[in-house]
Amino acid sequence: MPTWEYITTPLLIHNTAAILNNWGSEGWELVQIVQGPEGGLVAYLKRPIGGETSAAASAGAAAAAQAAKQFEGEGHA
Numbered sequence: 001m002p003t004w005e006y007i008t009t010p011l012l013i014h015n016t017a018a019i020l021n022n023w024g025s026e027g028w029e030l031v032q033i034v035q036g037p038e039g040g041l042v043a044y045l046k047r048p049i050g051g052e053t054s055a056a057a058s059a060g061a062a063a064a065a066q067a068a069k070q071f072e073g074e075g076h077a
Helices: 013-025 054-073
Strands: 004-011 029-035 041-048
Touching: 004 013, 013 029, 013 041
Parallel strands: none
Antiparallel strands: 004 041, 029 041
């Protein structure tokens, strides 16, 4: 029986497909999308342990954070 690792990431409404495709290319499977506590969307993803390394997960998280900063910098309210 496989064991899983999980990650959450914010989804920017104008860039949802690109964000999910990026995570999917690293072996992550979308489990659920929920509304976050501050109103934004949050994706929950999983993959079997033994897939990509946690360093790749950190790189993906950094890319998501960078995308969020770019979005905030565009002056959206």
